[in-house]
Amino acid sequence: MALGTPHPPARLPSLPPQPSSSTDTLQVETLNFPPLTKQHVKNCAFSSWHKRYKKLTPRATVIKPVGEGFVQYLLSDGIFLPPEGEPAEWSSDSDFDDDATGLATRIQELGSKTSSSKASQSDSESDDDEEIDWDGEDDANNNDPATAFPDLDKRVREVLADYQAATPKLNWSSPRDATWITTTNSLKCVTPGDVYLILKSSNFITHDLLHPFEDCISTLPSHAASSTPSSSPRNGLPSDEVELILRKWVDFNPSMEFRVFVRRRRILGISQRAENYYEFLEPLRDRLTTLLQGFFDEKLRDTFPDENFCFDAYIPKPEQTKVWLIDINPFAARTDALMFSWVELLRIDPNDPEFTPELRLVSEDEGVHSFSTKPFSAHMVPRDVVDASVQGGGAGIAAFAKKWQEMLEKSGSGAEKDEGERDNRA
Structure with missing residues (x-):
């Protein structure tokens, strides 16, 4: 594996807490x-x-x-x-x-x-004193x-x-x-x-x-x-x-990436993808909504085979009309609802003539809280490392950790050197 x-x-997707009322529970369960x-x-x-x-x-x-x-x-x-x-x-101008x-x-x-x-150790299992x-x-x-x-x-x-x-x-x-x-x-x-x-x-x-x-x-x-x-x-x-x-x-600007939720070929809502607060986005709210709605109406609404889906879009320059299509995802719980919950999205009637799609942006308070937990932090430890730490014989994980630390230190030294050179040039 x-x-x-x-x-x-x-x-x-973020779902609301389990309702205490049986009526509310029934209401949530019927939102399929x-x-x-x-x-x-x-x-x-x-x-x-x-x-x-x-x-x-x-x-x-x-x-x-x-x-x-x-x-x-x-x-x-x-x-x-x-x-x-x-x-x-x-090319010589690579920024990597x-x-x-x-x-x-x-x-x-x-x-x-x-x-x-590991191969050498397997071939000589009888030699308990052999070191890696x-x-x-x-x-x-x-x-x-x-x-x-x-x-x-x-x-x-x-x-x-x-x-x-x-x-x-x-x-x-x-x-x-x-x-x-x-x-x-x-x-x-x-x-x-x-x-x-x-x-x-x-x-x-x-x-x-x-x-x-x-x-x-x-x-x-x-x-x-x-x-x-x-x-x-x-x-x-x-x-x-x-x-x-x-x-x-x-090198996309993460502040300009958005996820759009579509049901029955109508937009239900639009969410900022990044979890950080960007002050400059609020004055652009109407412009961003217009660009994404126009992009959907012209390019996707009648051409994508399914009537329910989600798509990710990128807007390089809000003052222009260009919108990039980044990805298309199923209209399902496997797709992150980001700043919405699937419960509220499923409650929306896109055919309601009074309904207007909402663009949700991270507020200043929400942006502060988002820094407390790094995205995907649950995935940041390799399974191999976890297995090695619980299977006894700590030499293996100790050696891995030592080597990993050496690599990080060498990488950090190189970054500090580059930074010092840039300071000297300045």
Whole structure:
């Protein structure tokens, strides 16, 4: 299994506390989602809608199929990354920190050495006194997982050489919960190792592979079966349907990302995506609402196959009319309702002539509270580390922690050096 546990993402929609009144309880229970089928979920897969809206999205490459070897690699234990070999020819004006590349390489080396040590220990179980040789030389080819998916690895390298930096995702999810493992704290990837590391560290990616259809109704003809959630064996995604998307890296301003909730081809509400307070957004409220409503009416309302869905949009410059389509998600509990709750969204009658969609922005007080808990903090500890800490024999986790600390210290020293150079130039 991959670093993350194969469970749905922890950032589920915020629901109100359990009502004490039986009348209120009944009212909440009758607010059901529209039936969600596998086809609805598949319609939200990136490759399903990207061709139709290609001119509305940042540049992206879809690699499909990825092959069984890559899927097994993502679901396997441990962190094993391919040797980077010859670096891609990045442009001289790349803004990526070289120290981050070095750290990614050191993490790769740590994974390779860990793998080699485990193999040696397995071959000589009778020798209880044998210690792990962290500094031993390894045959890189023996520890290169890309040998299981050479065609995909070649394509990833080609795309990265073209884009210079990319953001990875699978059919539905990007590994936003795993940015903690990168030195940039972002989805920016410049080497194949960056791509594989962040995908392998994400619970969201594991959920895409193992549970994409778990809350879908069955499409079997039987009436009884049609109202029952699909059984576990049907929830996984066949390897020939898994797709790897590499988007050209764009440094988005998080304050201008929004999620729009659509039911019966009408907007129910619009939510700011970032959890921080931005003072300048309030005077732009009407302008932002107009831009997103116009974008939906013109580009999505009559062209997307489903009448119920959610989409993420980015507005580069509010003074202009350009809106980017970033993602499309199912109208279901698996999609984060952000500043709304699904209960209130489901209570809205979009056909009410008096209804006007609301744009919700983080208030100043809410912005202060949002800093108390970092997003996706529940996903920031690798399962392998947790397992090592509870299985006894603390040498393994101690060695891992020591090596990790060394990498962080080296990365920090490089950042301080760059900062000092910038100060001297100033």
